[in-house]
Amino acid sequence: MSSDAWHLILNGKNANEDTVRDAVAALRERGRTIHVRVTWEQGDAHRYALEAVAAGAVAVIAGGGDGTLHEVCAALAATDRAAGELPALGLMPLGTANDFATAAGLPLDPLAALEVVAATPPRPIDLMRVLPAGGGEHWCVNVATGGFATRITTETSPELKKLFGGAAYFLTGMARMGSIRSARGSLRGPGFEWDGEFLVLAVGNGRQAGGGQLLTPDARLDDGVIDVMVLPPPPPGETTAALGALLSRGRAALLEAAVRTRLPWVEIEAEEGLTFNLDGEPLEAPRLRFEAVRARLCMHLPDVTPLLPDEAPAGRSPG
Template identity: 55%
Template sequence: MTSPRWRLILNGKSASDVELRAAVQRLRGRGVALDVRVTWEEGDAERYVAEAIADGVDTVVAAGGDGTLSEVAATLAHRAEPAQALPSLGLVPLGTANDFATAAGMPATSLEALSLIAERPARPIDLLRVTADHGPHWCANMASGGFGTQITLETDEGLKRMLGGLAYTITGLSRLGRIEPLQARLEGPDFQWEGAFIALGLGNGRQAGGGQALCPGALIDDGLLELTVVPELSGEIAPTLGRLITAGKEAALEAVAVRARLPWVRIVAEQPITLNLDGEPEISRRFQIDCVPARLRMHLPAACPLLGTP
């Protein structure tokens, strides 16, 4: 029987992770042919994925945060091959927020995460394809705009290293007095909304920005994205909602949000707006966001909350 062949693509920030090193050795001891590549600069992940495919590996493992997962997933999704012909995708969560991993119920330790890949068959998952001025881009987790995007972009890297996800909350609280609404028109099949918003989420996954659960009902295998729009608010409720959004409280969103589940959404704005695509900002006046069904295959927990089909 041929040993499974894996290629682990590790974010360079975690290259000295002792726990991961030990977990890799454990998996090799179980008969997995597991090679590691460490990213150092832009383009490394894309090159490593291409090499892995050329080498005929069975599984590509993203070891890092949401950005690393998205970069590896995007590189696979850019390929012309169908999902069945591509390596499956695994994840070892090592980032600051790990929003996708948290929502998916992924194991907390490196050994458990690698063991899950060995034990659980890969499942088809959707991805978001975002077309803008410099597109297309792919999102494994979420595209977000407004309040949450500014929190993510403004949170200091040193603060994230010290405080983890709490850093996003602190940054969000510091912005409560200067939430600036954005004006846009959103449309999709049997859906249209136009106005000023302070937060926007287009979810394949459910949360972003260190725990902001903007799309709490999103699934990654239903062929639909979940859209959440938080309109401009006034009076005392505005700072209260801002605090609750930062803390990821679903009740605050339910009270005021516009929600829809759609196969695609088009955004048109008079002035350029910024969407955060799994940590990467994209600025444009027009966005087309499509949910591409079953674009990849991923190893996920048996009771993964993001799966609609057991």
């Protein structure tokens, strides 16, 4: 069974927003069939994505933040179908941080986001497959973070995010500065080994997390590798100076102090166990393997996006 319909999987928090309703109405007035499914609890987005596959939808649009995008991507990627046999992925960014959308150059206005789906052909994108020790399979479209960054993400309250948006992560980080504790782990990949303590560990298919922090700024969605960034703790007695440099110089100071590499896969192990956030979703394990899976999905993105080659695709899909 096939259909030219779009399925919009909308986070329930955004269901009553006038801008979302107006955007859907505008596309329907142009003749586009859009089925809207509103999530109520964990797992709904996953189930709705599979229903869209079964219905032969031409596009599945994640309407929400990075977590909603994560759940939809994971559902599609876990099927036994090739990218060309799955609905194309779209994104209507409605979250607090919208890290993936911001890095990709996607518009944050709901109507403009739907118009990207209507006007641009889908292009293949890589995903990260995450395999924890003991079995199981997880997927990540943007950035997985561990260490102090993970603590900031998990401890930032929904109320603070509602008030301050992406800046809430920065405020939480400032409040926790006095309790910074490094973790210890080892990393291994083709031609690469590293062992030691770290404050922040990021594995990126996309570029930013935590409300705008560019942790893997050179990552691309189509290169078959994942970008790894490890930030070791500063030497004894230099913590205050290092934090001052991060606050005053931001990304430049972070990247100067970091260990960075690009690999088709990387295995990460820690004796005390690891807590990672995959697009904001927590995962705990003593050992994790991250793999770049080339062209696992196709996605509607702007003609010009930092996450894909500079040249725009040759054709355009019918609106």
